[in-house]
Amino acid sequence: MSIFGGDTCELCDAARMSEWFYEDDECWIAECESCAVPMVVWRNHDPHPPEDVKQRLHEKLEVVVETHFDFEMRIDDNMRTIPDHYHAHARPKGGFYGYGLRRNN
Secondary structure: OOOOOOOOOHHHHOOOOOOEEEEOOOEEEEEOOOOOOEEEEEOOOOOOOOHHHHHHHHHHHHHHHHHHEOOOEEEEOOOOOOOOOOEEEEEEOOOOOOOOOOEOO
16 A cells, blocks of 8 residues: 555556666666655565665665766665655765756766
């Protein structure tokens, strides 16, 4: 059940509504529509991945930021809007949104 009142989860649907940077059988990484920073989404509909899974997801997110962006990041996995499906954002240190972040060529 989605917090939006439907029977589907927006993150499980994985609609390509923004730029995607990476995907595999465990996760996908795309630009968050709300805050314009890269976010990693675990493919399992569960808010609590095991620590080893969480570490791998964060490492993949760091590689995407290093490859595609030029900012120092911090991991934010406070799931404010969709609390029932694990995802984490790569936020700029000292910031929250990613609008205007410089990208690597």
